[in-house]
Amino acid sequence: MSDYIVRATAAGAQIRAFAATTKGLVEAGRCAHNTSPVVSAGLGRLMTGGVMMGAMLKGEKDLLTLQISADGPVKGMTVTADSQGNVKGYAINPRVMLPPNGAGKLDVGGAVGKGMLRVVKDLGLKEPYVGQTALQTGEIAEDLTYYFATSEQVPSSVGLGVLMEKDNTVKQAGGFIVQLMPFTEDKVIAALERNLAAFSSVTKVLDEGKTPGEMLELLLKGLDLEIVDTMPAQFYCGCDKKRVERAIISIGKKEIKEMIFENKDIEVNCHFCNTSYRFSVKELKELLDKSR
Template sequence: MAYLVRGLPVDKNFRVYAVCCKEIVEEARRLQGLSPVASAALGRALAGVALLSADLKIGKVLLQIKGDGPLGEILAEGDYQGFLRGTVQNPHVYIDPINRKLPVGLAVGKKGFISVVKDLGLKEPYYGSVELISGEIAEDLAYYLTVSEQIPSAVSLGVLVDRDGTILAAGGFLVQKLPEATESELEEIEAKLKNFPPVTSLLSSGKTPEEILQMIFPNLQILEKRPLAWRCTCSEKRVEEVLIAMGRGELEGFLKEGKPVSVTCEFCKKTYHISLERVKELLKEVMDVS
């Protein structure tokens, strides 16, 4: 089962989160036909956005990674209910493992940006962005949180892909320093994390998110355990809204072609077919407004 835990160490001034999301990454792989390295990259992004959305009471978070590697743009979205979805611009990129590890940094690229958009139901969403430093995603996300949101953070993300491409393990954890944390507390945790096992090794050996956090903070109080699931929010209504936003010229062009309009969701790959009669109705709506 995919879920997230949020905790608070009793004797340390940190807030901590951990997630396991194998089933969600497997669903993304199945729907989009992801290559192993694309699965690893998108899986890290999905685990990352789950951690970013852990404290949401409303709204959603969008994580965008745009490097100069062959995968292109990676998008991952998580909301306050624990629903996740994500996509990769070039899902079929194949790169041979290096030292038995999928080269996510090479596939993402080291030049580019990692951006976070938080839609909290306010007038304007919050937007933050920093340059990529490695393309490995976890390191980039930690850098973003430390620099853009001014919260010293440690992030570990990982995806274990089987030889047949299926997902064996996926998840991660986030440790954030609270203002009350002392320098000695920070040094102690940094030393622990420096030699900490890869999160995929822990998950594939049967460790739960709670147990992983307790390895770092033995006196841990679990504040919340939240189920996670893949869910795409696409709909025919949203497709029609996109067509309306394209404007009169585009809609008239569709009518001249004389064929129903087909639109495929980049997240779940569901295809919507909009009839010519409906396109005429949408065009009328556009003309009535203008």
């Protein structure tokens, strides 16, 4: 089954909700960066949260970036998503290995550590919107829940999960975001809280064969769930050699001349998809001419 996001409302639009299955895009990220199991889980959760938050954007060219800077061994992670269901991401230290946590699960919180979550929304205005909050657990879902409550003043519940196979491939991945509108009635909140308390986990539900829509049926049971639409999701990086050429030209003539003087090919690596682009001395001379 391909990755996709479901958008929904419930309780007469007092609740808005998103749910996603993201096994393919998390596996694509794992393959691109050769991440360890704990980093696959952490980056996978952040990409899953990011792709659903990207689906909240209105404009076709709007972009969302989630940046974690922390003191754990992974050092930090960055994810970028658009409004079309495309997401990409990387971890600074992708091969961190840690023993399981006290619950016998991958210790994402230990790998991430303490630090900050930064959310940047480029909505095509003069200045992007930037929100920043302290990480609460480093487990990602709780950190995004806290961000929504403090930076956007939107009471939310975020669930994210990545289940790994023993061979380090991704078995299941997905998540949900459920948000309350300002006029939500107390009885609706109470019903939602009961449903959340009874909900097992994202990966357990997906591993049972349930779809994102069925996940929302559990979360919003008795609250008149209405699926608004679905959209595909994928790991996608729009980098290509032409873009890298423009980036090299932008660094200036002096730096390009220094590269040429060394008389060696250079290799430029894309952080997000780990693709490498090689430029010969001849190509660098052509770029120098274009920079004039």
